[in-house]
Amino acid sequence: xxxxxxxxxxxxxxxxxxxxxxxxxxxxxxxxxxxxxxxxxxxxxxxxxxxxxxxxxxxxxxxxxxxxxxxxxxxxxxxxxxxxxxxxxxxxxxxxxxxxxxxxxxxxxxxxxxxxxxxxxxxxxxxxxxxxxxxxxxxxxxxxxxxxxxxxxxxxxxxxxxxxxxxxxxxxxxxxxxxxxxxxxxxxxxxxxxxxxxxxxxxxxxxxxxxxxxxxxxxxxxxxxxxxxxxxxxxxxxxxxxxxxxxxxxxxxxxxxxxxxxxxxxxxxxxxxxxxxxxxxxxxxxxxxxxxxxxxxxxxxxxxxxxxxxxxxxxxxxxxxxxxxxxxxxxxxxxxxxxxxxxxxxxxxxxxxxxxxxxxxxxxxxxxxxxxxxxx
Numbered sequence: 001x002x003x004x005x006x007x008x009x010x011x012x013x014x015x016x017x018x019x020x021x022x023x024x025x026x027x028x029x030x031x032x033x034x035x036x037x038x039x040x041x042x043x044x045x046x047x048x049x050x051x052x053x054x055x056x057x058x059x060x061x062x063x064x065x066x067x068x069x070x071x072x073x074x075x076x077x078x079x080x081x082x083x084x085x086x087x088x089x090x091x092x093x094x095x096x097x098x099x100x101x102x103x104x105x106x107x108x109x110x111x112x113x114x115x116x117x118x119x120x121x122x123x124x125x126x127x128x129x130x131x132x133x134x135x136x137x138x139x140x141x142x143x144x145x146x147x148x149x150x151x152x153x154x155x156x157x158x159x160x161x162x163x164x165x166x167x168x169x170x171x172x173x174x175x176x177x178x179x180x181x182x183x184x185x186x187x188x189x190x191x192x193x194x195x196x197x198x199x200x201x202x203x204x205x206x207x208x209x210x211x212x213x214x215x216x217x218x219x220x221x222x223x224x225x226x227x228x229x230x231x232x233x234x235x236x237x238x239x240x241x242x243x244x245x246x247x248x249x250x251x252x253x254x255x256x257x258x259x260x261x262x263x264x265x266x267x268x269x270x271x272x273x274x275x276x277x278x279x280x281x282x283x284x285x286x287x288x289x290x291x292x293x294x295x296x297x298x299x300x301x302x303x304x305x306x307x308x309x310x311x312x313x314x315x316x317x318x319x320x321x322x323x324x325x326x327x328x329x330x331x332x333x334x335x336x337x338x339x340x341x342x343x344x345x346x347x348x349x350x351x352x353x354x355x356x357x358x359x360x361x362x363x364x365x366x367x368x369x370x371x372x373x374x375x376x
Contacts, residue, residue, distance in 0.1 A: 021104055030055075039080070039246075043116060052116035053103055056080050058246075076165045077110035079246040084112040085160025086223070086245040094150050098143050100234075100243050117234050117241060124230035127267040128332060130274070132282040134238045137289035140260070143240060145297035148253050151223035152303050156250050159223060166226060166247040167217065174319055175213040178327040179206065189330045191344035196326050196351065205322075208358045212319055215312070220250035228256050230263045253304075254312025257294055261287065261313065262320035262354075263331075265374050269350065270333035273342050284375060288367030314364050318357025321350050 029045045042055040058077040084105040090098055105112040126133045151159070177183055184196050225232065226247025234241045268283045295313070298304045324331055325347050334350075337343040353374070356362050364370045 044113065052118070053113050054100070054116050055111055055113045056083070056246075057109075057111040078107075078162055079166055080110055080112050081105060081107045082161050082166075082248060083244070083246040084114075085162075086248045087114065087243070089159045090147065090223075090245075094147055095143075097239070098147065098242060099245075100241055114243070117236070120234040120236040120239075120241065122231050123233045123235050123240075124263070124267075124332075126235060127230065127271070127283065128336075130271065130276055130279045132279065132286065133235045136235070136240075137286040138293060139238065139240045140233065141290055141293035141297060143242065144253075144256070145294055148222035148298065149301055149303075151250070152221070154223065156220075159248075159250075161248055161250075167249050167251075170226060170247060171213060171216065173327060173329060174216075174323050175209050178323045178325075179203075179209065183328070184326045187326065187328070189335060190326070191340050191347060195348065199351070199355075200326065205355060205358055208315070208360065209319065212315055212358070215252055216255055219252040221252050221307070222250060224249060224251045224253070224256045226251075228259055230260070230267065252312055252316075253298065254309050255316040257291075257309070258313040258316030258318075259320045261291065261370070262317045262324070263333075264290070265317070265321065265353075266324060266331060266333040266350070268374065269346050270337070273337050273339075273346060284371045287374070288371050291364075291367035291370050310364060311360065314357050314362050314370075315360055318354040318359075318362075321354030322358065325351050325354070 029047060031043050031045075033041055033043045040057045042057070044053045044055055045051070046053075058080045084102050087099045087102050091101065100114040100117060103113040103115065123133055123136065179200055181197055181200055184190070184200060185193060187193065187196075190196055225242060225245050226249055227244060228242065232242060232244035234243065264283060264287045268280055268287070271280045271283060291313075295309055298309055323329065324334070334343065334346060337346065353362075362373060364373065
């Protein structure tokens with residue numbers, strides 16, 4: 001499988017003269033560095049120049065997700081072409097420092113090549129290593145607010161997003177799978193499956209979840225990454241780059257802000273489970289700063305003056321938290337906790353606060369209130 005795919009990539013690059021278009025005239029090594037749920041990611045290295053690139057190639061199915069609800073769920077291979085378009089749009093129209101540089105694209109063969117971010121770490125790994133990335137909250141809030149404010153009046157067509165099929169995948173993963181009792185029963189990552197099954201069988205969350213699903217599909221507020229989380233933010237010496245824009249669409253900014261906050265909450269609980277109070281406190285400080293900074297920047301703009309950004313943020317945060325507990329996309333923040341008693345307690349805590357957030361029961365006006373609620 002992987003060897004065949006690497007040979008195929010090498011042939012594609014050579015046959016179409018694409019190596020020459022990238023300024024590569026010698027041998028190139030091709031190594032698969034990550035097989036995700038929907039992509040193969042390869043590292044291409046120009047042996048003579050010791051220069052590397054990342055090549056992303058699309059799959060047509062959600063690899064490894066063989067449950068009845070998702071098996072055979074086809075997704076467009078155009079998504080990599082869309083991602084390349086979005087990265088280029090941001091670089092050309094907003095800032096080339098926010099995203100990796102796109103080197104070339106092949107729409108026909110469903111792949112694109114971008115710069116390899118040498119010595120960058122993804123922020124999720126930084127937190128897992130019990131470290132706080134420098135200026136994270138301030139830097140990320142600046143980048144996201146800038147992108148949101150500069151894409152308010154830009155259409156998806158102008159940005160280069162040719163379809164919204166990936167939004168169907170987001171909807172499936174966020175608002176369908178986590179509430180499908182038959183799938184939750186089969187979720188081996190849960191310690192006390194019966195607790196979650198009994199909770200979900202009451203269907204108390206469904207009306208609120210459907211409200212959020214409707215908003216996600218109908219509100220075209222600003223350009224969103226679509227699947228922004230700590231693992232798709234790269235960091236090096238206070239510099240941050242965002243990638244993985246294949247799910248990109250125009251939607252409500254609260255969805256994306258809430259998603260990032262959800263992952264910071266998960267990181268916080270993970271660190272707490274390891275009893276590292278100093279780092280836990282550091283994450284909370286970043287959480288407070290990120291919430292206040294980005295909400296403050298957006299609320300100064302007339303376009304957001306009557307928009308319920310805070311309420312949307314908290315409710316979508318809850319949606320993401322639930323999806324990471326009862327859904328199929330488990331994170332290391334939970335799976336790497338070896339003590340099942342601690343893991344069970346954490347899963348139930350996340351489910352509880354996520355449920356309250358989704359229902360709109362949690363009224364948050366400041367980052368401090370959010371931190372107090374999460375740590376309470």
